[in-house]
Amino acid sequence: MMIFERNLLVLYGSQTGTAQDLAERIGREALRFRFNVKVLEMDDFEVQLLPDQYIVIFVCSTTGQGEEPDNMKKFWRFLLRRDLPQNSLLAMNFGVLGLGDSSYQKFNFAAKKLHKRLLQLGAKPILDPALGDDQHDMGLDAAINPWLENLWPMILQMFPLPEGIQPLSPDFLPPAKYSVTKIDSVTSTAHQSPTSHPPYYSAKNPYNVEVSQNVRVTSAEHFQDVRLITFDLNDSGITYSPGDVVLVQPTNSDDKVDMLFQVFPQLAKHQRLSLSSNKVETKLPPDWILPAAGFTTEECARRYWDFLSIPRKSFFELLARFSSDEMEREKLLEFVSAEGQQELFNYCNRPRRTMLEVLHDFYKSAAQVPVEYLFDLIPAIKPRAFSIASSAKTNPKQLQILVAVVQYKTKLSEPRRGLCSTWLSKLVPGVRIPLWVRSGTLRFPTDPATPVIMIGPGTGCSPFRSYINDQRCCETTGSERDLYLYFGCRNRTHDFFFSDEWLSLEQQGRLHLSCAFSRDQPDKIYVQHRMDEQRLLLRRLLIHQRAWVFVAGNAKQMPDQVTQALRMALMIDDDDGASNNDAWTLDKANHYITEMIKQSRLQLETWS
Amino acid sequence: MSISIIPPEVVSRLKDATVLILWGPGSSPEDVQKFSQELSSQQCNRVVVEHFERLVVSGHPKSTFSVVLSNLFEPHTTSHSFDLLSEVIRIMKPSGIVCGKELSDLKISANLKLAGFCNITVDSSNSIFCAQTPNFEVGSSSKLSFAKPSVWTLSDALVDDQVELINEDDLLDESDLIKPDAESLRVCGTTGKRKACKDCSCGLAEELGAGQAVKTTTTSATSSCGSCYLGDAFRCASCPYLGMPAFKPGEKIQLSERQLNPDL
Numbered sequence: 001m002m003i004f005e006r007n008l009l010v011l012y013g014s015q016t017g018t019a020q021d022l023a024e025r026i027g028r029e030a031l032r033f034r035f036n037v038k039v040l041e042m043d044d045f046e047v048q049l050l051p052d053q054y055i056v057i058f059v060c061s062t063t064g065q066g067e068e069p070d071n072m073k074k075f076w077r078f079l080l081r082r083d084l085p086q087n088s089l090l091a092m093n094f095g096v097l098g099l100g101d102s103s104y105q106k107f108n109f110a111a112k113k114l115h116k117r118l119l120q121l122g123a124k125p126i127l128d129p130a131l132g133d134d135q136h137d138m139g140l141d142a143a144i145n146p147w148l149e150n151l152w153p154m155i156l157q158m159f160p161l162p163e164g165i166q167p168l169s170p171d172f173l174p175p176a177k178y179s180v181t182k183i184d185s186v187t188s189t190a191h192q193s194p195t196s197h198p199p200y201y202s203a204k205n206p207y208n209v210e211v212s213q214n215v216r217v218t219s220a221e222h223f224q225d226v227r228l229i230t231f232d233l234n235d236s237g238i239t240y241s242p243g244d245v246v247l248v249q250p251t252n253s254d255d256k257v258d259m260l261f262q263v264f265p266q267l268a269k270h271q272r273l274s275l276s277s278n279k280v281e282t283k284l285p286p287d288w289i290l291p292a293a294g295f296t297t298e299e300c301a302r303r304y305w306d307f308l309s310i311p312r313k314s315f316f317e318l319l320a321r322f323s324s325d326e327m328e329r330e331k332l333l334e335f336v337s338a339e340g341q342q343e344l345f346n347y348c349n350r351p352r353r354t355m356l357e358v359l360h361d362f363y364k365s366a367a368q369v370p371v372e373y374l375f376d377l378i379p380a381i382k383p384r385a386f387s388i389a390s391s392a393k394t395n396p397k398q399l400q401i402l403v404a405v406v407q408y409k410t411k412l413s414e415p416r417r418g419l420c421s422t423w424l425s426k427l428v429p430g431v432r433i434p435l436w437v438r439s440g441t442l443r444f445p446t447d448p449a450t451p452v453i454m455i456g457p458g459t460g461c462s463p464f465r466s467y468i469n470d471q472r473c474c475e476t477t478g479s480e481r482d483l484y485l486y487f488g489c490r491n492r493t494h495d496f497f498f499s500d501e502w503l504s505l506e507q508q509g510r511l512h513l514s515c516a517f518s519r520d521q522p523d524k525i526y527v528q529h530r531m532d533e534q535r536l537l538l539r540r541l542l543i544h545q546r547a548w549v550f551v552a553g554n555a556k557q558m559p560d561q562v563t564q565a566l567r568m569a570l571m572i573d574d575d576d577g578a579s580n581n582d583a584w585t586l587d588k589a590n591h592y593i594t595e596m597i598k599q600s601r602l603q604l605e606t607w608s
Numbered sequence: 609m610s611i612s613i614i615p616p617e618v619v620s621r622l623k624d625a626t627v628l629i630l631w632g633p634g635s636s637p638e639d640v641q642k643f644s645q646e647l648s649s650q651q652c653n654r655v656v657v658e659h660f661e662r663l664v665v666s667g668h669p670k671s672t673f674s675v676v677l678s679n680l681f682e683p684h685t686t687s688h689s690f691d692l693l694s695e696v697i698r699i700m701k702p703s704g705i706v707c708g709k710e711l712s713d714l715k716i717s718a719n720l721k722l723a724g725f726c727n728i729t730v731d732s733s734n735s736i737f738c739a740q741t742p743n744f745e746v747g748s749s750s751k752l753s754f755a756k757p758s759v760w761t762l763s764d765a766l767v768d769d770q771v772e773l774i775n776e777d778d779l780l781d782e783s784d785l786i787k788p789d790a791e792s793l794r795v796c797g798t799t800g801k802r803k804a805c806k807d808c809s810c811g812l813a814e815e816l817g818a819g820q821a822v823k824t825t826t827t828s829a830t831s832s833c834g835s836c837y838l839g840d841a842f843r844c845a846s847c848p849y850l851g852m853p854a855f856k857p858g859e860k861i862q863l864s865e866r867q868l869n870p871d872l
Contacts, residue, residue, distance in 0.1 A: 031722070047760075051760055077773065080773040080774050080776055081773060082772045082774050083759050102787045107787050112779075113779045113780060116779040117776075142793075162742050164742070165726060165742060342795070345795045353840075361839025361840060361854060362841065598777075
């Protein structure tokens with residue numbers, strides 16, 4: 001214990017580990033100010049102890065479509081109880097750090113709701129919530145760092161240090177997260193295949209699925225490689241519904257792993273290691289990635305360390321602590337300083353420089369990092385989610401995803417590549433990878449009379465291909481739900497995904513298909529232009545038939561432009577013979593759209 | 609070991625004190641026994657002897673000891689880790705004192721500071737350190753005294769499916785729907801300052817200093833400042849090698865058309 005009764009609690013809700021990393025960093029900062037710190041995921045915290053806490057910092061990601069992460073669902077549910085008295089948390093001073101992405105409509109909703117609920121329960125906010133935004137050029141740090149700088153002085157005012165005690169200086173070295181032990185015993189390194197087949201696969205216990213096909217679906221001339229990958233579910237018992245997502249955990253390639261060992265001469269590739277946690281509440285990595293029984297350093301570099309991620313400011317801070325090379329240390333500290341933020345952005349964020357590239361620039365400092373601190377320096381590889389593109393009804397015991405391989409140029413000579421999409425594109429049929437399914441956030445209408453309008457350009461069409469096949473798996477019975485698909489891509493002949501399926505359904509009168517091929521003509525035509533051509537139809541579908549609208553895909557402007565197209569459709573002059581039919585005003589159209597969102601009749605699943 | 613090795617400022621605290629003697633692997637129990645008897649001449653209130661490996665397990669109540677004597681028996685094998693010191697300070701009273709011997713090259717004063725001790729002294733001649741605990745006790749009087757509502761003490765609270773919940777969407781209002789303005793998310797890359805390297809000999813440093821517009825040199829593929837072989841972090845703004853990894857000085861590097869004409 002630091003100083004008697006000087007306790008600070010950090011609680012996090014983290015879906016991919018980002019919020020967890022940040023929570024752990026806050027825990028380290030709190031040590032400087034002589035707090036006795038506990039860092040826990042919200043669901044691991046005994047919620048009954050919440051009224052006893054004086055200082056709590058909440059780190060809360062928003063995932064999917066405005067939802068809270070899985071590891072805080074129980075905690076959040078408890079807080080929502082109607083029978084919690086309003087004075088429950090009077091002793092608490094709190095702050096909420098939100099991590100989100102403003103390309104989503106429900107930006108940082110989980111953090112915003114948490115903040116409001118805590119206020120309702122009588123807790124006192126130290127600061128307004130921080131709203132970290134992935135869309136910012138400097139990423140989440142742009143909101144987080146200034147917020148934390150404001151936080152500590154305020155906390156010290158409320159809980160001052162006693163006479164004669166100073167905070168530890170910023171360059172004190174906190175204890176490493178894990179202890180690393182070298183072990184010699186020969187233990188099997190094979191992934192533990194479960195002897196029984198538990199029915200429930202999850203992030204803690206993925207299913208090792210076999211890749212059965214990996215096919216490029218864009219034409220050879222097209223600039224982008226897009227893959228349709230088929231997985232064999234066999235007897236796993238895994239089921240899914242349209243809109244569900246599948247999560248996969250990528251690994252680093254052999255050549256990148258070799259480059260990592262070049263900058264860390266203190267590592268021995270084949271040395272077996274075992275981790276233990278330095279604090280009872282700090283979790284170890286999942287056993288299926290780094291077995292508790294032991295793993296080689298090479299396995300760690302391949303499966304766990306995300307050294308191709310873009311380093312955050314905390315990386316430069318930690319690296320500087322170990323550096324004894326004057327030139328390198330000076331530059332590292334410059335990147336950490338307030339004055340050096342512009343330089344840091346130009347060096348690191350703007351060109352999307354990877355941690356590996358940075359380590360090569362600072363190779364002298366890299367060689368000085370003790371092995372156990374590498375687990376604080378390098379974040380863990382996060383799983384990635386993909387919308388499932390197949391329907392279990394048309395592809396039984398199979399699961400398909402549509403993956404666009406991410407590759408682009410910045411001013412760095414080597415092109416930037418997506419870790420996961422590149423890894424997926426190289427998977428050879430027969431290989432097994434771990435994956436698990438998670439419920440999607442799209443909710444489809446139950447009433448079969450409700451038409452469904454789907455707008456899904458590019459790979460955004462994935463959940464819609466799943467839904468369409470699901471709806472059309474059997475021969476038509478005559479009366480079936482009307483389906484409208486607005487699909488957009490660059491060229492009819494290059495990247496028109498699932499064209500044979502959809503054109504065939506269109507011919508049978510079972511799908512209304514509108515395509516926008518943006519580069520097939522001099523003018524760019526996008527999905528919203530097709531919607532503009534069909535305003536009357538859309539208006540009638542929305543107002544008279546109460547259609548539901550789904551928008552999915554990867555484009556920053558697209559959701560706004562599609563919503564605008566809906567607005568314009570609602571405002572069109574529709575002379576359908578009724579006497580009281582003035583065209584709607586903008587206000588009325590906006591109000592209708594807001595209502596649609598509340599009733600789940602307009603749902604967006606967009607990503608960037 | 610005898611009392612004589614203990615610094616006088618510690619000895620003076622022994623009268624009426626509750627003392628903890630910590631000993632470790634390699635030390636002889638007889639030595640420990642002998643010493644604690646010697647201590648009785650100092651009229652301590654109570655003397656407790658504990659082996660390091662049993663310290664945490666014993667779970668002494670907090671704020672118990674006013675004097676702790678640690679690792680003072682040969683061969684002084686124990687190293688005072690942060691975790692060990694955290695436990696020691698937990699069970700010590702305010703204004704208490706710890707005295708110990710640290711033979712390893714562990715940064716003992718850093719660990720002591722981190723654990724919350726103050727007034728740290730280290731005698732390098734005999735590797736003996738002393739440190740005090742702060743003289744206050746926070747928290748006991750500042751707890752708000754209100755009864756915790758019983759709903760918070762239900763043991764099965766988390767799994768109760770029947771309980772009614774508030775509508776979480778009602779928590780938000782119009783202002784929560786506002787998203788950040790797109791411009792606020794950008795960092796200006798074009799007006800960011802262009803940096804000259806430390807020992808700039810190409811004139812960029814002077815030009816920047818004079819505030820003049822800088823003409824980009826395009827044809828020279830040799831280093832003006834001698835820093836080109838380093839990574840991008842150390843290269844100047846006009847370096848033709850920007851974007852490439854670091855290389856060994858003297859190595860010949862082929863520059864592409866694009867790199868020779870960065871303005872095009």
